Amino acid sequence: MALTHTKTAPATFCLLCHFVTADIQFVARQAARKVRRERIDEIAQKQYQMPDSDHCRKALSLVAECSPEFLVNHGLRSYAFAVAMAHRVRKPFDREVLFMGAIMHDLGLTSQYDCGNTFEVDGARAARSFCIDQNLTTDRADLVHEMVVHHNSVGHAHKMNPEIALLHYGAGVDVAGLWLDEIHPRTLAQVVENYPREGFKQGMVALLKDQVRRKPSSYMAPFIKLGFLKKIEHAPLP
Template sequence: MEKAMTLARVKSVAGVRIADTALCNAAVDLLESCSLAFLCSHCLRTYIFGSLAVRSIGRSVVDEEAAFYGAVLHDLGLVPPYRGDNRFEVDGAEAARDFCTRHHVSPERADLVWRAIALHTSPGIATRLADEIALVHLGAGLDFLGLGLDQVSPQVLEEILAQYPRMKFKSEFRDLLVAHCQHNPAAQVLTWTDDVARTAGCTLHGRPIPTVSQIMAAAPWDE
């Protein structure tokens, strides 16, 4: 498996300090053990972009270590070893909680990481919660969809991409999402990935993934 550079080799990127602790390094080891390089690079960029985004709105992260392994592990639910029967955000959150338990992380911190991962695709919710949760949401959104990219200077962007290149991320990540949808089409219903599933031709009980409007129209009520 192609590997990404481990964060232990750098102290900071674009002014964001990298927490070089045993737990953070263990999180990177877990990420690299099950993910291709393009996904590893995305998860590391998520932490950097998220840290910068949180600063830009005048907030500060108290538990940098929890924020770091929340960002690094936020897409575990998309890779085969951790892909289950739930939407991928929940499967990833469960895998991260197991990681925390194995490394004797307190239940409170483990719950913080769980929520950061489970809610990282939830606009309007994640940013109203703890700064660590907001960091993962904002960082993932910036790297995945470019939300807030106009607030990142060209110099900072160049430094981040030099350390963690995109590696055809858009096409590679879409393929990963499609594989997840094909593996578990039922989990996509009423989530943002239902569009990905329909576009990819996924079916549920022999029919296309239903839209919200279709589910409402078929509900067993007169009006």
Template structure:
């Protein structure tokens, strides 16, 4: 489903976010549910796709779609609920890292990929291997465009505040 509705750069970002999150598992103290972590990671930006465009912030739109998809596929409701929270909170600075370990790791992994955050927690070779496996495919330009479109449509969204604080500049200057 994600592959069908996402441009390649967004799918690869989601896969890199998963890989970087796994590589930072040392940052959380609890065991993670790897299936839940994978599903939440892969679906975390569904709200940026045409399939999930709605009137609410992209994190909420994507979270609803991810939960509904998981339940339709037979995933247990408690796991689908956690995936919902992963998607809804993945970029919630000051909150996500205090939540369930899957939420925290997605926050770390996506932040590392899009803005180079926590790059000091990643082995250089790991980064090189992940980037070789899941290429950029115009990721920075594409993601900046999607975020700008979201802000134009939803000027009071959480992401609008993040952009005002310099998020897009940070993303544009990221190492990879």
């Protein structure tokens, strides 16, 4: 797997097109469900619990050592919501790799791993280095790298490997309420109860503002210009 070493900010027009398309797809999904009387399945807690492996435990410990609690819980919720969104991918996925990518996907937002690049690239390099140190195969370490670097790649991530697509969905649900209509209400309530948000909205907004202030050409800069922070603040989540 070829690694992504740079991440250029998308053009504002392209972002707008993606946002409009997403809104149209949301309305279409809602209408289709009503017509077909489809239901969203509830996901049992055991399905999104951390995989029982040393790799996952060590990844969680790494993140907990350098991140505020709201960011740790965000990673745990992103994994849970990613598992709950598996119906969107309908392909086998590596649960251990999915967890490791999910829990480490915001390492680049921490002072310890912020090396001055766009945070997705810094985080991806740190996550891959950790995986190599833990003796994961190169293929799996590379996949974690690509999960982290592309977790917010609007318009692209959902077309990539299942693990990349699922993290994109899971993080999107938790950050901005995207695809929230595809999570069963009891699953949502249980995940938030197990991994409280702990002032997540305010914390994430502050981190992203700081990133864009210090790195005006970073990947998230045009998102912020288009009002993404408002979307976070107004997301229908606690």
